[in-house]
Amino acid sequence: MLAFTLLSVLLCATCSFALSFTDGLLPNGNFEYGPKPSQMKGTEVIGHNAIPEWEISGFVEYIKSGQKQGDMLLVVPEGSFAVRLGNEASIKQKMKVTKGMYYSLTFSAARTCAQEETLNVSVSPDSGVLPMQTLYSSSGWDSYAWAFQAEVPVVDIVIHNPGVEEDPACGPLIDSIAIKALYPPKMSGKNLLKNGDFEEGPYVFPNTSWGVLIPPNIEDDHSPLPGWMVESLKAVKYIDSDHFSVPEGKRGVELVAGKESAIAQIARTIVGKQYTLSFAVGDANNACEGTMVVEAFAGEKTVKVPYTSKGKGGYKRAVLKFTAVSTRTRVMFLSTFYTMRSDDFASLCGPVIDDVKLLSVRSPRFFL
Template sequence: MEAAAVLSVLLLCATVHTTVAVTDGLLWNGNFELGPKASDMKGSEVLKHDAIPGWTIFGFVEYIKSGQKQGDMLLVVPEGAYAVRLGNEATIEQTINVTKGMYYSITFSAARTCAQEETLNVSVAPDFGVLPMQTLYSSNGWDSYAWAFQAEYTTATIKLHNPGVEEDPACGPLIDSIAIKTLYPPKPSRVNILKNGGFEEGPYIFPNTSWGVLVPPNIEDDHSPLPAWMVESLKAVKYIDSDHFSVPQGRRAVELVAGKESAIAQVARTVVGKTYELLFAVGDASNSCEGSMVVEAFANKETLKVPYESKGKGGFKRAVLRFVATSTRTRIMFYSTFYTMRSDDFSSLCGPVVDDVKLLSVRNPRRLA
């Protein structure tokens, strides 16, 4: 009897949806490995709004097993054995405890299925973002995306919604591995006027994936998942780690994966008439991204083009751009001149890596001239 009572309590805890405290990493059942009961499903369709432990669903949501077929297409799950698919106007959400006023970044993996123009709405009231999924950056069809928000209340309901209207109501993105990370706004220091110049503060990266995390353009994200930096372009940039890529300095860096459509920028406080030096590293991520690359750096009205010959096996070079400030605020920006594809996978965009960005004032510019 006691064993049966304990088992009943455990089952109840697994099915009751409560507000959970936030810790860096996967949300509760964020990889969907705990699935609905067979009685709550019709084929792959989930019938009850609270059938998936930890989550509430609305609309046509499917529980997908890795290897499941959709016509001639084999559906692959990047981590574990299960994922969910959001049909037309479908939503999946979870409520967590947060600290009011703090910044958080959501990371999730998604794959396009039958629709070519799929988008995904990500929201935590009152913030929301529309993330386009037309461009694929990895060979297996899955990409990880980051989106950030500032907590307005002590609880936050994270919602992923498919706004698409397709002829087939089952068409929609596959979603897997949803995680959260607390972001701590960086500050300038004595050795760097720029904030987060080494990109060490950023979104959560799944330890078992090897494709990095896409940071969306700032036009789709009021709060950057890459603190202090804006993505001023039509396409995303990729946030990479030293566990899976070659990184010039520290454990994190940014890969400019979409040519001039993939740019990062930051506005720094400067003194009019003072001379500054912008120092940075340019390299490749050791991901078979080969060929001639050029990173263009901008500071005030000055421009520097830094060529880099990549063999796709890692490495970097350093560059310096000197300029005289003409304003109390100076925009620093980087983008890649060319589009590049991986040599081992001609469907995956890649590009040069930028890291260890520093902005320093020059005390005696004449001596260094």
């Protein structure tokens, strides 16, 4: 009886562990648990497994918040520690996932030396290159999202710096790496677009106030924003209602880089049938002031929606009516102008779009 009781407790504990997975930081994803003093040479980490839960290669530094680099003070957004990847350095962690499931990684990164840096992000066999030459926040830190589909039950998550700087210590700071399972929504009778409210998307760190950048689809085979493609040269920003003003629900998209920042989706339509595309345009309550214009495209029609922002939140609604000329209709949104925040004149910002709906116009019925 005692053996049966112990077995039952073990089984319950195992089930609880299996079901207790929640979206959030990877184990030691904020690097608060660091190497032992014997595994450090100055700031350089010595030993492949010196950082708990991680495997490192190349020149990796363990950085404490407030540490100085010349005249620059290094700031860490989450907790007190981060890692810096030198030339050809990488960090890796194994993770159990569900085969066939979609996931999104979110991590924070900051440049420290070079004017242009890139990061290779990979979950075998998928990989992508994220450019870091454009800064979107005045703090120097940005959060990035990158998505993948699990092809095996155990994957290696790798972030690698391919840089070739003269100073081997130069390279990006990495902190706060999280994962989130994605559940791609389907279209319905209430909306022919998928994820038109943007509620499904990457993990947003609760302790950061700069949103999450979603890179162009040419750098990401699987979008962290299910249903949507980022068809532009620069990223769009995924924002939440805890830190920004969002027209509807808890999530929205900020078009932060003018015409270089666009999102699109292809919807099934019937040739000759009439449709209405409705959406909300606003500002994120982030000191993004001035007249902003969102351009919406559907079929052969386009509309420009001006929005005068005081940078304190608010929105307006707009509608684009069109007749489908194909069985596949591309719906796209972009911002006409570049805009900078009025409180620092350094951070790119732009209009917010949300609550996007595509519906067919029913033909009126005539009764005799």
